[in-house]
Amino acid sequence: MVKPICIIGTGIGGLTTGTLLANEGYAVKIVEKNSKLGGRTVSMKFRNHILDNGFHIMPFYKKSAIFTVLKLVGIENRLNLTTVDKISFFSDTGFHKYPKGMGDLLRLSLIPFKSRISLLKILLPMAFASMQKTESRDNLSLTEVTKNLDPKSNAFFEAVCMLAFADSSEHISLGEFARTIIRANPFKGGTSEFAYPVDGGYDSISKVLANFIQEKNGEINLNTSVKRIVIENSVVTGIVTFDDKLIKTNCVVVSYPAYLALNELFEKNIIDDKFIKKIDRLNKKTSVVEVHFALNSKLDSRQVVFPVGDNYVTKGIFFISNIAPSVSPLGEHLMITGTPVSSLVAEDPQKIKQIVDDMKKEISIIYPNFTSSLIWERPMAWNLVESVVKEPGMVWKSKMPHQIPGIKGLFFVGDSTVSYGIGTDSAAHSSILCHPKIVKYLDKKLS
Numbered sequence: 001m002v003k004p005i006c007i008i009g010t011g012i013g014g015l016t017t018g019t020l021l022a023n024e025g026y027a028v029k030i031v032e033k034n035s036k037l038g039g040r041t042v043s044m045k046f047r048n049h050i051l052d053n054g055f056h057i058m059p060f061y062k063k064s065a066i067f068t069v070l071k072l073v074g075i076e077n078r079l080n081l082t083t084v085d086k087i088s089f090f091s092d093t094g095f096h097k098y099p100k101g102m103g104d105l106l107r108l109s110l111i112p113f114k115s116r117i118s119l120l121k122i123l124l125p126m127a128f129a130s131m132q133k134t135e136s137r138d139n140l141s142l143t144e145v146t147k148n149l150d151p152k153s154n155a156f157f158e159a160v161c162m163l164a165f166a167d168s169s170e171h172i173s174l175g176e177f178a179r180t181i182i183r184a185n186p187f188k189g190g191t192s193e194f195a196y197p198v199d200g201g202y203d204s205i206s207k208v209l210a211n212f213i214q215e216k217n218g219e220i221n222l223n224t225s226v227k228r229i230v231i232e233n234s235v236v237t238g239i240v241t242f243d244d245k246l247i248k249t250n251c252v253v254v255s256y257p258a259y260l261a262l263n264e265l266f267e268k269n270i271i272d273d274k275f276i277k278k279i280d281r282l283n284k285k286t287s288v289v290e291v292h293f294a295l296n297s298k299l300d301s302r303q304v305v306f307p308v309g310d311n312y313v314t315k316g317i318f319f320i321s322n323i324a325p326s327v328s329p330l331g332e333h334l335m336i337t338g339t340p341v342s343s344l345v346a347e348d349p350q351k352i353k354q355i356v357d358d359m360k361k362e363i364s365i366i367y368p369n370f371t372s373s374l375i376w377e378r379p380m381a382w383n384l385v386e387s388v389v390k391e392p393g394m395v396w397k398s399k400m401p402h403q404i405p406g407i408k409g410l411f412f413v414g415d416s417t418v419s420y421g422i423g424t425d426s427a428a429h430s431s432i433l434c435h436p437k438i439v440k441y442l443d444k445k446l447s
Helices: 012-023 065-072 102-106 113-127 131-137 151-165 174-183 204-215 258-264 273-280 349-366 423-446
Strands: 005-008 028-031 043-046 049-052 081-083 087-091 094-097 194-197 219-221 226-232 235-241 246-248 252-254 286-295 304-307 316-318 333-341 374-385 410-412
Touching: 005 012, 005 235, 012 028, 012 065, 012 204, 012 423, 049 286, 049 333, 065 204, 065 423, 087 151, 102 113, 113 151, 113 174, 131 174, 151 174, 151 304, 204 219, 258 273, 286 349, 304 349, 333 349, 349 374, 410 423
Parallel strands: 005 028, 005 252, 028 219, 087 304, 252 410
Antiparallel strands: 043 049, 081 194, 087 094, 226 235, 235 246, 286 333, 286 374, 304 316, 316 333
C-alpha cells in the first residue's frame, strides 16, 4: 500500500512537486514549519503596502518552469500576471533602454558602437549554443569572457547580472549565464519577458498552487516542523514532527536546501559523511541590503532602473507599484532598492545605515523629488539569503542530486538541487526533472 507522499516545505519546489503529483491522483501531505505559504517568496502587509521578501520576478514569463507546471495541470489562467518590460539603465549620461534582444543591443546608447559589436561577438555564440555545450563552461567564471572588455561594457554586464542573478559577474558561472542567454533567445523558442502577479505579492504563485493541491484532496499543514525522516533498512518509513508525532509514509520529498536537510533531518550514520561533506560545499549564501520606500508621488513611469557603474552603491531600483498598483494604497507608491554585500556588512547596523544613507543620496540625484516625496523607509539586511548555487563548479548537474544512492523513497527538490536557472524558476525546474523519478518509484510500490 502506498501511503500519502509527505513533502517538507511549501516553497515553490514543494508546491510545484505537490501540484504535479496531486494532478495525477497521488495523495499528497505537505508540512511547513512557518505560518505562511511561499518559503522565501512569502510577502507581508506593512502600513497597507504588500512587501515581498526581496524583489522577485518570473523570468522568461510563459517559458518559465513555473508557468510550465501551471500549464501542465491546466491552471495557468488562475495566475494573473503583468509583464515587467519598462526596464532601463541609468548612468552619468542619463537613462538608457534595457536591450531585450540582439537588435536592441546594437542600438544600446549606454556604450560605444564598437563596444556593442564586441558584446555581440560574445553573446551571439552563447545564444545559439546547445544546452549540452554550456555544461563545459560550468566551472568557469563569467569574467573569463568579460575581463578584456572596456569599462563601460563591463558595467553593462554587471547590470545584467543584477537583473538575472542579483549578484556580480565574478560570482556567476559562465555556463549558467550562457543558459540564461539561450532561454531568452526567440530564435530558439525563448523569450526575454519577465512577469509579476497583478494582485501583488510574489507568493500569489504559491497560493494558486496550494489551492489546486487542496482541490485535489491534498493536505497542507502549516506550523508543522519536522524533527526527523525515518529510514529503516535503507527505505523511508515516515517522518517525525517536533511534537513527536509519527506520520507514516513510503515517500518523502524534501523541498528546502539539501545541505541543511542532510545535517538536520537524519539520525547519525544514515547518510554517508563523505556525501554530506560533498553537498555542504553548496552552502553558499548571498547577503544583501534592501530598502522599501513608500512615497506620496510617482517618481518615474519605469518599472526597473539599474544604476550602472562602480560609483553607485544602489544596484537596482524597483518601482513595485508601477508593476502592480495593488501593492500600495491609493495615493502612495512603493519602491525597493537593493545591493549585494558581504555577510560582515549585513551583520553591522552602522554599515547598513551608511548604505541606506548612500542609497538615499544616489536616488535623490537621479530623482530630485525623492526626499520630499518620502513617507517612510524600511531597511532589511539578509545575511542568509537563498543559496542559488550560481558560482562556477556549483551549477546545473553539479548540484545536489534528486536522490541519494541506496536510499529508497527519499527525494530532494529545490533551487540547490539538480536544475538550471536560479531561485523560484530553478526550484520549479527541479520539480519537473524529479517528478518522473518519484512516479516511477510510487508505481513500483503499487505493482
